[in-house]
Amino acid sequence: MMIRAVAGLLLWVATGIATAAAVDAVPGLVLDGKWQQGAVLIGQAPVGARVWFDGRELRVTDAGRFVFGLHRDASGPAELKLQLPGRAEPYVIRHAVETREYKIQRIDGLPQKMVTPPAEVLERIRADQALVRKARDHDSALEGFAEPFEWPCTGRISGVFGSQRILNGEPRQPHYGVDVAVPVGTEVRAPAGGVVTLAHPDMYYTGATLMIDHGHGLSSAFLHLSKLLVEEGQVVERGQPIALSGMSGRATGPHLDWRVNWFDARVDAQLLVPPMPAQASPSTTP
Numbered sequence: 001m002m003i004r005a006v007a008g009l010l011l012w013v014a015t016g017i018a019t020a021a022a023v024d025a026v027p028g029l030v031l032d033g034k035w036q037q038g039a040v041l042i043g044q045a046p047v048g049a050r051v052w053f054d055g056r057e058l059r060v061t062d063a064g065r066f067v068f069g070l071h072r073d074a075s076g077p078a079e080l081k082l083q084l085p086g087r088a089e090p091y092v093i094r095h096a097v098e099t100r101e102y103k104i105q106r107i108d109g110l111p112q113k114m115v116t117p118p119a120e121v122l123e124r125i126r127a128d129q130a131l132v133r134k135a136r137d138h139d140s141a142l143e144g145f146a147e148p149f150e151w152p153c154t155g156r157i158s159g160v161f162g163s164q165r166i167l168n169g170e171p172r173q174p175h176y177g178v179d180v181a182v183p184v185g186t187e188v189r190a191p192a193g194g195v196v197t198l199a200h201p202d203m204y205y206t207g208a209t210l211m212i213d214h215g216h217g218l219s220s221a222f223l224h225l226s227k228l229l230v231e232e233g234q235v236v237e238r239g240q241p242i243a244l245s246g247m248s249g250r251a252t253g254p255h256l257d258w259r260v261n262w263f264d265a266r267v268d269a270q271l272l273v274p275p276m277p278a279q280a281s282p283s284t285t286p
């Protein structure tokens with residue numbers, strides 16, 4: 001009994017400078033988004049607040065906006081800490097993360113070279129990955145992340161976030177994008193404003209690949225393109241054409257694969273946009 005009381009006291013002392021709080025108990029804090037695997041949460045805090053997510057200090061705009069993401073396999077509890085101006089004690093929110101069930105896709109009988117890349121391309125794959133990681137690491141002051149996102153193109157959704165692929169019995173990287181089945185040459189538009197951080201004509205897996213930094217660690221990637229319409233360093237606005245879709249790299253058919261990251265956390269692009277508009281039935285063009 002005594003030991004428990006002491007342990008409890010020590011725990012209280014260790015975390016004693018922080019006030020455990022619920023989101024709605026923090027004055028001026030509004031969070032938009034679900035505490036769910038793959039979700040992006042956009043926050044509004046009082047002007048002058050400092051904010052940390054899982055120990056990482058977040059960039060906060062002059063107006064108090066910030067963003068963080070919960071990766072595909074986030075297990076929680078996730079911790080948001082806020083230091084409000086004029087208040088000595090920070091608020092600490094520990095929140096459970098809702099888990100999701102991902103699809104499992106088993107494909108057997110594939111030629112082994114399609115399951116395991118040949119040795120001579122490993123170096124190229126590593127170089128591609130290094131470029132992508134560097135682009136994702138940007139922590140810029142851009143504020144595109146706070147805009148309402150729109151679909152980069154519309155069409156039938158043919159692949160979703162998180163699906164686990166098992167090829168010839170071997171688990172492979174989950175699918176992190178949302179796939180939209182569109183013919184080669186379909187215009188791809190920026191889902192939100194930002195700066196082009198990568199415009200690569202030919203990566204091993206993803207072919208012609210484009211990445212946009214939307215600010216504060218949130219980035220988009222567009223894979224398997226047939227043509228890039230913008231260059232690295234270029235500022236783009238939401239709705240601006242940035243590329244034409246395709247099936248370059250190791251694509252199984254024509255589609256746009258759109259992926260979103262918060263730094264290295266894989267998040268679900270589909271949670272950022274309104275439902276896909278209903279598809280018009282195929283018509284004959286005159």
Ligand SMILES: [Zn+2]
Nearest residue numbers: 159177179257
């Ligand atoms: Zn895909």
